[in-house]
Amino acid sequence: MKKFKLNYLLGLGMIAGILASCAPAESIDPDNDVNPDGKYTVNYGVQVVPVGDIQRGANNATVTIQTQNGVTTKTVGQDGIAVFENIAAGTVSGYVSSPGFASVNFKSTISFQNVDVNTNGYVSSTVYIPARNADMNGRVYGDYDQDFDFTLTDNGNFQVVDMMVKYSLAGYPMGAGDGALSQVSLDYNSYAVSSDIQGTFGFTQLATTDQGHWSAVLRMEDVSITDGATDVQTIFNVGNIPVALPAGETVEMGDVYAF
DSSP, rough: OHHHHHHHHHHHHHHHEEEEEESSOSSSSSTSSSSSSOEEEEEEEEEEESSSSOOOOOOOOOEEEEEEEEEEEOOOOOOOOOOOOHHEEHHHHHEEEEBOOOOEEEEEEEEEEEEEEEEEEEEEEEEEEBEEEEEEEEEEEOOOTSOOOOSSOGGGGGGOOEEEEEEEEETTTOOTTOOOEEEEEOOOOEEEEOOOOTTTEEEEEOOOOOSSSSSEEEEEOOEEEEEETEEEEEEEEOOOEOOOOOOOOEEEEEEEOOO
C-alpha cells in the first residue's frame, strides 16, 4: 500500500506540472515588468484643413470615425479640429465632409502602448479637403466620319462623347508618426459629363488642384467608329491631359482633338 500511495502522489505531481506549463504566463506582462498592465486610450483630434477655398473656412466641416468604440460624428470647432475622447488604440477609418468641398475618406493608425496604469494620451491627424469651385469648358472633336477632313466644318468631325475629370492624390500630405494617414481618397475621384452633338462639354463644381496636393487629368471614353465601306474600325480617345484647376476659376480647354 505504501508503494501505491507514493506512485499515486508522484503521478499527481507530474499532472500538476504539465497543467502549470500549459497555463498562460499571467505573471509576464507585455512590457516585461512585474506590474499588471493598464488600459491605454487616447483623445483623437482630427484637424480639417481647407485647400483652394477663397474664404478659408473649415468651421462647417463634420468628421465621422469608426473605431472599436463604434461610429461617431462630430463638427469641428472654430480651430478646425474635432476631438474624439477615450478612443481605443488601433485602426481608425474616417470621413470628412463640408459644404462646398470634396469629401475625403481616410484611414490612420493609433499605436498601442503598454502602460502600468490606465492612461489617456493624445493623437492627431490632419486631413486636407479641396474646394469644389472650379469649372472647365471645351470642345472635343475627331475625324469621326473618316474623310480625313480636320477643318471642323462638317458634323462628321463631332459626336456626343463622355468626358471625365479624374484625380490622383499622389502628392497628398499623409503626415508622420502616430496618427499619420495610411490611406486617403476623394469621395468623388472622378466627375463625368456628356458633350452635345457638337462636342461641346462643360464641368462645374470641380475639386480644385491648388497647393499641388492632388492632380487632375481630362479623359474621354473610347469612341469606336467603323467605316461602312471598308469595315475599318477606328478607336478615338483622349489620353490623360493634365489640367490645373485653380480655385474659383473657369478653365477654357478650347478644342481637344481625339485621336
